[in-house]
Amino acid sequence: MHDLWFGAFLSPEAAGRDRLxxxxTLADQLGLDLVGIQDHPYQAxxxxTWTLLSAIAERTERIRLVxxxxxxxxxxxxxxxxxxxxLDLLSGGRVELGLGAGAFWDAIEAMGGRRLSPPESIEALAEAIxxxxALWTPGEPVVFEGTHYRLxxxxxxPFPAHTIGIWIGAIKRRMLELTGRMADGWLPSSFYSPPETVAAQAKVLDAAAVDAGRDPAAIRKVYNIGGSFSPLPGPGFLDGPAALWAEQLTELVFEVGMTGFVLAPGLEAERDLRTFxxxxxxxxxEAVAKELGRPAPGPVATPVTLSDLDEAGRPHAPKQEPAALTPEQRRLGRHLVQVHDGYRQELRQVQDAVEQVAAGRLDAGELRSTINRLTMRQNHWTLGTFCATFCRLLTVHHTIEDESMFPAILERDSTLAPVIKKLEQEHEVIAELLTRLDEACVELLRDPAGIDRxxxxxxxxxxxxxxxxxxEEEELVEPIARLGIRL
Structure with missing residues (x-):
């Protein structure tokens, strides 16, 4: 069985490149095994992708590039x-190659590519492999006469630093059979192939491998996944606390043969990556090692704590079994997460606005330098207003919690007092950070060089x-639901 790999599936949006x-960098520091970047050359x-992977290789030390x-x-x-x-040589042997036969043919053709039928695209993929x-193997000059490619x-x-694995993104039978015959790995996605579908697809792939005289277990199966971390279990796949995620992914290891999982994080990407x-x-x-009778692996990375919040000193209330909750109670509990998600999205927009200002994307041309300066000033005003509005709204949110929600919770469950006290202390820390951000935005109006601050x-x-x-979600979503607290 292959070692288990865990990774991050990140979108290469040009506008969000600094965040990306x-x-x-965070994924590398956390000890994740690989980063997957989708490839859509026709997407303006x-x-x-290759330019981005090169930049990623320079910024990271150990994470694999796919x-x-x-x-x-x-x-x-x-x-x-x-x-x-x-790139494999430059990165010290950290590249694996995911291949797709092609999709979005109108866009491909618009970029000068050839439109292929499904059978033709699969035939071209086999030739490409x-x-x-051939070009990664030392020897004489290569002569190859294919229908689609010729050498x-x-x-x-040059020869790679290690044997690069060729992983195929396949969901339909003929592609799955090609993967079983020729590929080193398989890259399905839960967005197109949910667990019940991917299990059936794996059987097709495994059968094709056996027919080709190969061991199906030699083909690494890596699943691109997405979901939602929340304290309460939800109805869907990967919808709930980390323990539920671990249980469902462990089932896929043994029932489907998955040996890799690559997470597409949500709005709260940093939190999702850390939790994952x-x-x-x-x-x-640990669960897989226990089932196989192997020693449990040690930690891959040391969790990073934030001194501002004293994460190590956070109290935790005993968790109660949520199985008896009604749908309405679950809705009440999840409402806190939805409120937080709104602020997560707003803060992401603040960070994007900061990067747009830093990039100086308001260029009216050299001959219109005066207008350009006015436009830049207006852009700084816009960012300052944006920051101030966000700070004000978040302060109101925390005030409502401190003066309304927290007392209502304590009135019905006094055992949560240590948690509530800690959350109130953290509100004070966040208030100070909000003040400092607002001050920096005001200063930016006077000094555009203050963008780094x-x-x-x-x-x-x-x-x-x-x-x-x-x-807060870990500690309060379940009590809010159980106690029927309305936000």
Missing amino acids: LRHV DFLD PDVINLPLRPPAVLARAAAS TVLR GGAKPG AQEVAPAVR VRGRADRLSEVLSSHFAY
């Missing part, structure tokens, strides 16, 4: 072989709020 790189709002998956019709396999091998492996004496090389790396991944590894304070606020919201 922060998430990549996306960064180029295009998830490469759009083959717009990436000639001979050039792709050189690119993948080059042959070309890739007329191409010299192999520090709670879900260790629990799955705004960025730093917005990032710090994001980290602290992420931790605070997660703690």
Whole structure:
């Protein structure tokens, strides 16, 4: 059985590139095993995948780099072989190659690619795999005569630092059969193949591997996943606390043969990545090791705490079994998460606005420099107003909690007093961070060079709020539901 790998599936949005790189750095620090980047060369709002992976390699130390998956019709396999091998050498052997036969054919054709029928695209993919492996293997110049790709004496090389795995994104029978015959790995996604579907697809793949004389267990199965972390279990797949996630993913290891899980985080990406790396991944590894009679693996990374909040000193109330809750009670509990999600989205917009100002994207041209300066000033005013509005709204939210929600909870369950006291203390910390962010935004109006100060304070606020919201949801969602507290 392959070692279990856990990773992050991140969107290469050009407008959010600074946030994306922060998430990549965090994933590496948390000890996640790989980062997957989708490849849509025809998408004008996306960064180029190979360029982005090179930047990620420079910023990280250990995490594996996976295009998830490469759009083959717009990436000639001979050039792709050189690119993948080059990045593998430069990154110290950290590249795996996800391949797709192609989709969105109108967009591919608009970029100059050839429109292929489903059978043709699968045939082209099989030829591309042959070309890739030939150019990664030392030997004589390669001659290959395929229907879609040809090599007329191409010299192999450069040679990758390690054997690059070719993982196929496949959901339909013919692609699954090709994966079973030729690929090193399989990259399905829960967005298209939920657990019941992916189990049936795995059987097709495994049967094709056996027919080709291969051991199905030799093919690494890596599942792109998405879900919602919340204190109460929900009705869907990966909808609930980390323990529920670990249970469902462990089932997929034994029932489907999955050996990798790559998370597409939600609005609260930092929180999701931390929970996935520090709670879900260790629990799955421990459960699998126990079932197989192996020693439990040690921690991959040391959790990072935030000194502002004294995370280590947080009290935790005894958790009660939520199975007896009615649908209405569950709705009341989840409402707190929904309120927090609104603030998570707002804070993300604040951070994006900071990056737009920092990038100076309001360019009226050299001949209109005076107008450009006025436009930049207006942009600073807009950011200052945005920051001030967010700070004011979040302060109101915490005031409502302190003066209304917390007393209502304590009136019905006094055992939560230590938790409530800690949350009130954290509100004071957050209030100070809000004040500092607002001050930095005001100062930016006088000195545009102060954008780095705004960025730093917005990032710090994001980290602290992420931790605070997660703690509050962990401790209060269940009591709010059980006690029938209406927010």
